[in-house]
Amino acid sequence: MINFDYQRATNVAEAIRLIGGDPKARFIAGGTNLVDLMKSDVEKPSRLIDISRLPLNTIEATAGGGLRIGALVPNSDVAYHPLVAERYPLVASAILAGASAQLRNMASTGGNLLQRTRCPYFYDTATPCNKREPGSGCSALEGLNRGHAILGASTSCIAIHPSDMCVALIALDAKVHVAGPAGDRVIAFADFHRLPGNTPQHETNLAREEIITAIELPERGFARNHSYLKIRDRLSYAFALVSVAAALELEGGTIRQARLALGGVAHKPWRDNTAEASLRGKPADEASFRTAADILLRDAKGYAHNSFKIELARRAIIRTLSQAARGTPQSQSTKKIT
Ligand SMILES: Cc1cc2nc3c(=O)[nH]c(=O)nc-3n(C[C@H](O)[C@H](O)[C@H](O)COP(=O)(O)OP(=O)(O)OC[C@H]3O[C@@H](n4cnc5c(N)ncnc54)[C@H](O)[C@@H]3O)c2cc1C
Ligand code: SF4
Numbered sequence: 001m002i003n004f005d006y007q008r009a010t011n012v013a014e015a016i017r018l019i020g021g022d023p024k025a026r027f028i029a030g031g032t033n034l035v036d037l038m039k040s041d042v043e044k045p046s047r048l049i050d051i052s053r054l055p056l057n058t059i060e061a062t063a064g065g066g067l068r069i070g071a072l073v074p075n076s077d078v079a080y081h082p083l084v085a086e087r088y089p090l091v092a093s094a095i096l097a098g099a100s101a102q103l104r105n106m107a108s109t110g111g112n113l114l115q116r117t118r119c120p121y122f123y124d125t126a127t128p129c130n131k132r133e134p135g136s137g138c139s140a141l142e143g144l145n146r147g148h149a150i151l152g153a154s155t156s157c158i159a160i161h162p163s164d165m166c167v168a169l170i171a172l173d174a175k176v177h178v179a180g181p182a183g184d185r186v187i188a189f190a191d192f193h194r195l196p197g198n199t200p201q202h203e204t205n206l207a208r209e210e211i212i213t214a215i216e217l218p219e220r221g222f223a224r225n226h227s228y229l230k231i232r233d234r235l236s237y238a239f240a241l242v243s244v245a246a247a248l249e250l251e252g253g254t255i256r257q258a259r260l261a262l263g264g265v266a267h268k269p270w271r272d273n274t275a276e277a278s279l280r281g282k283p284a285d286e287a288s289f290r291t292a293a294d295i296l297l298r299d300a301k302g303y304a305h306n307s308f309k310i311e312l313a314r315r316a317i318i319r320t321l322s323q324a325a326r327g328t329p330q331s332q333s334t335k336k337i338t
Pocket of ligand 2: 122128130131132138139156157159
């Protein structure tokens, strides 16, 4: 049993002040990841700063034609919001592919970005893990690495980022609004998460004393031609082995704009501008999709138990782009479960 203090912040400035005053303090929002980590002795905060009642729980249209989603809006409220369902169905599909109805009701938008990896060695304090204990080694390199990275990994860490929602957000060029002691700033989604390099303990470019306040979606939502496909061991309540977010803008049978992002394959949601560029101006057919997949996976590298993911990713990319082009997205239930 670890003792810790608990404080509830009443406004954003107070939350920033409280976290700044204690280097071992952590924010808690829905608690669906942090509490599990505390139970496993992976996280041992001296103090929990409860941000769950901060006024960051609204979804509003922006003056620029986009949408601003408060960091404390539950994942389920994002997925079922009429503007998200209508204009950003890629985001709704990705959220509904994750976790369970109960978890989505608790999980916050900001917490989803900051959820930690599901590498089993990270959760097992009896094993070496550079992410949990820098310098101790990586048990997954020679261990059970079936669910691990095939892109952007390092010899320090081959873990993946497990979020579904983040794959759709990076594909749509979302922005992350944060506040901290030095004021507010905006981080492009592609720059928010980091590759492991030799510091896998640093997973994002958010400073410890900063708080996520909102996610902003730009005007373009690719509602007509999109699809989110999640390949996993079970149909629900399982993390992605490979997931693909695809969005296209078509003119006749020709691709004008393309977005392509992958989950379950790297330490961050993976987007490849070169693969997207290869699609622009090309016919929306299997040959173009196969070329894009080959480009995206050009540097993919498997380990003892996960090389199958490379071919799985190739096929998933082609299938998801085909679904997007046909306007027949991988369907998700839109019936709200309370
Ligand atoms: C059994 C299970 C299955 C799951 N399956 C999936 C899945 O298939 N797909 C998927 O995407 N996710 C899945 N999840 C993960 C779930 O989506 C996350 O746990 C959830 O999104 C985290 O949000 P939270 O509000 O509960 O975060 P918390 O647990 O409260 O916090 C997580 C981290 O974020 C920090 N934090 C939270 N909010 C902020 C903020 N606004 N600013 C700064 N720091 C903040 C906390 O300090 C903590 O470090 C699953 C979780 C469980 C337990
Ligand atoms: S892959 Fe990363 S999280 Fe997993 S054991 Fe290695 S260092 Fe730890």
